Amino acid sequence: MANTHNMQDLHHQAAVASKVYVQRDYNSGTICRFQTKFPSELESRVDRQQFEETMQTLNNLYAEAEKIGGKSYLEGCLACMTAYTIFLCMETHYEKVLKKIARFIKEQNEKIYAPLGLLLTDPIERGLRVVEITIFEDRSIGSGR
Amino acid sequence: IITRTHRRKWQIFPGRNRFYCNGRVMMARQTGVFYLTLVLIMVTSGLFFAFDCPFLASNLTPAIPVIGGVLFVFVLGMLFRASFSDPGVLPRATPDEAADLERQIDGANGPSGPGYRPPPRIREVVINGQTVKLKYCFTCKIFRPPRASHCSLCDNCVERFDHHCPWVGNCVGKRNYRFFYLFVLSLSFLTVFIFAFVITHVILRSNRTGFLSALKDSPVVVCFFSVWSIMGLSGFHTYLISSNQTTNEDIKGSWSTKRAKDNYNPYSYGNILTNCCAALCGILDNLFISSSSLPFLLFSSFSSISLLPPPSLSFLLHLSPSSSLPSISLPFLLFSPSSSLPCLLSSSSSLPPGAAGSLVVRICRSATEQGS
Numbered sequence: 001m002a003n004t005h006n007m008q009d010l011h012h013q014a015a016v017a018s019k020v021y022v023q024r025d026y027n028s029g030t031i032c033r034f035q036t037k038f039p040s041e042l043e044s045r046v047d048r049q050q051f052e053e054t055m056q057t058l059n060n061l062y063a064e065a066e067k068i069g070g071k072s073y074l075e076g077c078l079a080c081m082t083a084y085t086i087f088l089c090m091e092t093h094y095e096k097v098l099k100k101i102a103r104f105i106k107e108q109n110e111k112i113y114a115p116l117g118l119l120l121t122d123p124i125e126r127g128l129r130v131v132e133i134t135i136f137e138d139r140s141i142g143s144g145r
Numbered sequence: 146i147i148t149r150t151h152r153r154k155w156q157i158f159p160g161r162n163r164f165y166c167n168g169r170v171m172m173a174r175q176t177g178v179f180y181l182t183l184v185l186i187m188v189t190s191g192l193f194f195a196f197d198c199p200f201l202a203s204n205l206t207p208a209i210p211v212i213g214g215v216l217f218v219f220v221l222g223m224l225f226r227a228s229f230s231d232p233g234v235l236p237r238a239t240p241d242e243a244a245d246l247e248r249q250i251d252g253a254n255g256p257s258g259p260g261y262r263p264p265p266r267i268r269e270v271v272i273n274g275q276t277v278k279l280k281y282c283f284t285c286k287i288f289r290p291p292r293a294s295h296c297s298l299c300d301n302c303v304e305r306f307d308h309h310c311p312w313v314g315n316c317v318g319k320r321n322y323r324f325f326y327l328f329v330l331s332l333s334f335l336t337v338f339i340f341a342f343v344i345t346h347v348i349l350r351s352n353r354t355g356f357l358s359a360l361k362d363s364p365v366v367v368c369f370f371s372v373w374s375i376m377g378l379s380g381f382h383t384y385l386i387s388s389n390q391t392t393n394e395d396i397k398g399s400w401s402t403k404r405a406k407d408n409y410n411p412y413s414y415g416n417i418l419t420n421c422c423a424a425l426c427g428i429l430d431n432l433f434i435s436s437s438s439l440p441f442l443l444f445s446s447f448s449s450i451s452l453l454p455p456p457s458l459s460f461l462l463h464l465s466p467s468s469s470l471p472s473i474s475l476p477f478l479l480f481s482p483s484s485s486l487p488c489l490l491s492s493s494s495s496l497p498p499g500a501a502g503s504l505v506v507r508i509c510r511s512a513t514e515q516g517s
Contacts (some may be wrong), residue, residue, distance in 0.1 A: 019241045023288075026270045026279070029412060030291050030305070068423050076426025080327065083222045087429075094428040127236040129287060 015137045022055065022131040032062040034123070034131050045116050045135065054108055054120075058131070061104065065097035098124060159237055160301040170229040172314050173299050179228055179314030186224070186332075190217045193339045197346045204349060209342060216335045223328035224313065232318030233304035235285060235293060243286035250281075273411035292412070294393055308392040317392075323425045326382050333379045336372045389413040389420040 020042060025035045036055045038048045075093060079086055091099075105122050113120055113133075121132040155168035163172050172179070190213070198210040238246065250266050266281035268288055279288045282295050285302045289295070294306035296316050305319035317325045385395060389412050394400060400410035414420050 019245065021242055021245050024290065026272060026277075026291055029272050066428050068419070068427055073422050073426045076422070079429075080425075083219055084226060084324075085222075092429050094430050098430065126239070126242070127234075129235065129238075129290070130242060132239075132242070 017135045017137045020133040020135065022133065024129060031066055032123075032128055033059050039133075041135065042118070042133065045118060046113070050112060054112070055131070057104065058101065058123075061097060061101050065094050065101070154236075160234065161299050162234075162301070171231050171234075172228060173309070173311075173316065175298070175311065176314040178311040182224065182312045182314075183221075186217075186220060189339065190335070193343065197343055200346055200350070201342055205345075213335075213338060213342075216331060216338060220328065220331045220335050223324050223331060227310075227317070227321050227324035227328050228313045228315050230315075230321045230324065232306075232316040232322075233320040234299075234316075234318075235287065235290070235302040235304060237284075238286040246281075246286065246288070275409060275411035277411065292391060292394070305391060306393050320430065323429075326379075326386065326425070329375065329379045329382060333372075333375045336375055340372050386424045387417040387420050389424065 018041065020039045022034050022039065025033045027033075034055055036052050036059070038051055042051060072093060102122055102124070105120055109120055117136040117138050119134040119136070121134065123129070123131050126132060153168050155164040155171070158164070161174045163174060163176070164170065165172070193213065194210060198213070201209045266288070268279040268281075270277050270279060270291070272291060277291050279291065281288050282302050284295060284300060287302065289302055290304060292305045293302050295302045296306065296309050298309050299316055301316070303316050303318035305322065307317040307322055307325070309316045310325065313325060313328070315321065382392075385392060388410065390400065390410060394410075398404055400408055402408050414423060
């Protein structure tokens with residue numbers, strides 16, 4: 001039964017109990033990195049290891065997006081030479097990874113968090129400031145899994 | 146009560162920006178000076194192409210108008226890109242997020258007794274060995290990321306805030322800094338190009354007809370000071386890029402050794418090439434505009450946060466450069482035929498370091514510690 005639940009169903013059936021916000025970790029500078037510390041409100045809901053793994057993968061994806069190397073330099077030079085018109089035809093590397101992150105979050109929600117009554121919001125919707133985790137009341141989700 | 150309505154993000158944008166072309170173009174409220182910039186560039190270039198180029202093309206080489214044309218198109222392209230794109234505006238906190246932050250701050254602060262004014266909120270974080278203070282923005286209800294600043298003209302927090310440029314009609318921040326820089330750089334090439342060839346034209350003509358009549362035939366007299374001020378600005382920004390600083394940080398002397406002996410810039414990569422690469426070839430994304438087609442949840446009941454201090458206090462906390470910068474960011478571009486305005490670029494104004502003054506109570510919070 002948990003497999004047939006999707007995000008819409010959760011919204012309609014369950015009420016929002018609370019929201020947890022995982023803030024940015026600025027200790028490494030301005031690169032996009034979220035704190036991997038496990039929030040205490042999720043203790044009863046999700047496995048600590050699982051959550052930390054999700055956050056670590058997310059951080060790695062953002063690091064990949066923002067990596068400055070030969071490839072980004074080439075992309076920048078090419079863009080400058082074409083007066084940035086090249087981006088009418090192709091996506092920037094950053095945008096490609098952002099899409100990858102969106103897919104990752106959707107997949108994590110569907111496979112892991114929705115059955116537990118949680119919902120991860122893509123940080124891009126919050127301006128890359130926080131990872132918002134919505135905790136739904138454990139009403140309609142069956143106890144048997 | 147949550148009503149789901151498919152309004153675009155830019156339609157309910159709380160800042161003071163203006164949107165055109167269905168949210169694709171984002172500019173500041175005051176755009177008059179931007180049109181002036183456009184007119185100045187087009188008029189001067191137009192006069193150059195109309196009056197000097199025929200002579201130069203026939204007497205020297207037709208490559209001159211071609212190169213001029215390419216430069217002109219590039220300058221306009223960069224100007225439009227710098228003016229119309231999102232500088233890196235940080236979306237304001239949702240009501241739930243703001244409430245959560247308030248709870249965390251109160252938890253760290255402790256209960257307030259009678260007559261105790263709630264202090265401005267500050268978090269400290271250590272980046273690359275340097276302590277950086279993150280200030281709480283009362284308008285946007287967020288702790289500003291490092292290098293972000295609130296622009297009082299646009300009423301937004303902008304990431305990697307450089308300055309608000311009225312000539313470009315927009316803030317210059319993380320997402321449009323490279324366009325601004327390329328605009329200024331290419332404009333300095335264009336002005337030098339026009340200036341040089343106008344002089345050449347006058348000289349060549351004066352060989353035949355005499356100096357004064359040559360001047361009469363060439364109506365474009367590009368102001369000498371304007372060329373220098375634009376070149377000065379591009380030199381200044383080249384210095385900023387190579388040291389990975391923003392105009393904001395440079396003006397406030399954030400990383401200057403005058404503040405503290407062991408002060409250094411924690412964001413610099415150490416070498417000039419990497420700094421340039423990071424500033425010019427780093428991430429490029431139109432966060433706000435590209436996601437404008439996503440549906441947005443409108444909350445019809447906002448949770449009231451009664452602990453906020455009055456707006457006058459929030460004004461103190463906004464980094465003061467943003468309101469005084471128009472006079473600083475205005476140097477260049479005046480190459481109208483008869484003007485002789487001097488360069489206004491002043492990069493060494495001393496601004497008071499944290500305007501919050503005696504009300505500051507530091508909330509030191511390392512990333513790993515959490516009040517329980």
